[in-house]
Amino acid sequence: MEQLFVIKIGGNIIDEDAKLESFLREFASLKGKKILVHGGGKLATKLADQLGYPQKLIGGRRITDSDTLRIVTMVYAGYVNKNIVAKLQAKGCNSIGISGADGNALEAHKRIHSEIDYGFVGDIDQVNTSFLKGLLDQQIAIVLAPITHDGNGQLLNTNADTVAQEIAKALSKTYEVRLIYSFEKSGVLLNVNDEQSVIRQINPSSFGKLKQEQAIFAGMLPKLENAFTALNNGVKKVIIGRAEELQKLIDGTAGTTIVNE
């Protein structure tokens, strides 16, 4: 099977021009088929502040009311998405920026929760793999903003990590998929304050031990649980590490590689 890279970049990379530039240079020079999933949460928060819209949080979770939905649609699918595409074009990487509504790429439903109304948040039902494959087959890199739709005209806000995972899983029937979560850290760290303490490889048995010893920063656990879910659903490899070391992450000379054996 042909290889496909599904790469998610974290918010801190998007905010800083130099880091984004450096990441996009590595992404542009990456050979083969590739999909970039981005968020832009900090820029969205900044715009909401500028407009004087208070952030609504329930139980620590951000609620997407209609104002917030408008803002994330503008920032993610507009500003961030189009600037990334223009920068990739400048680097000779032909790319197309889409949301989940475009080509019906990601169909979702508004989250139903017995206690919390998350607002316009979408849980993904279906990935239109043939549409994505059609673009990839034209040697176009896909830049995906985490805005989905419900098929009835409603846009929905969806977590970018989840978008990357669902796409990686769905496309693993067609491609040998490497799913890369890239952000500002060197990988999964044994000591959250020591960038040298990267755990180079994690498999189900070592993950069990690390959890037992409470050796991993709690915030990283859901990412790892998600990584194993992806591996159990056909994804070949999951890699976590620094966005600016993309090629090294892929070569296996940096970051944390999560495998299923």
Next chain:
Amino acid sequence: MEQLFVIKIGGNIIDEDAKLESFLREFASLKGKKILVHGGGKLATKLADQLGYPQKLIGGRRITDSDTLRIVTMVYAGYVNKNIVAKLQAKGCNSIGISGADGNALEAHKRIHSEIDYGFVGDIDQVNTSFLKGLLDQQIAIVLAPITHDGNGQLLNTNADTVAQEIAKALSKTYEVRLIYSFEKSGVLLNVNDEQSVIRQINPSSFGKLKQEQAIFAGMLPKLENAFTALNNGVKKVIIGRAEELQKLIDGTAGTTIVNE
């Protein structure tokens, strides 16, 4: 040659939910290959006002400084574009929303003017017809926001009427193109206050007479000059009329049809 509709919708339609809904219903049910070009100027102005960015005008022309560029990118390529796509999907019309940066659809250069610095305004150099054809061939309607790029990573603001015209001209080598300018008026009017005074057909000789008699509202003259330029460059027909009467415009039972003979 196969038919292609290139349809531009004016700002007043985008602002009003009921009018937009009615237009999109007609657009969705239109058979064959189609491209929709939209602006969103009023929403962009509203956001600029909310953010307290003053509009910069020189000689009556709006200047696109970096704040304005950010706003039009968010509003046109984000909010308006993605909402139109989601609404079309709900009507069973598979569509994809792009800017000129996506797939390198529209390459432009920053406008050079001896006296006025228009800021980040782009004049189109090239239309990537094979990319657009590739999407149309998959029976996907294209929804195009009038944001272009210069190939060096810079997004640029481009007039939506011009985008529609350039695309129509470029694609007329491949398709029999009908270019439709749809807005809130019934067509080109003899009396700007009388929606019944639509001039049903204009050709070069009648246009000459109308100009001589100063029978046409001055604001409509550039649109008509552009229409003849399009016709002289291979576009089959140009139609001007009410967005909510799209099918009638195409059938020739409403609006103004401009022909070259």
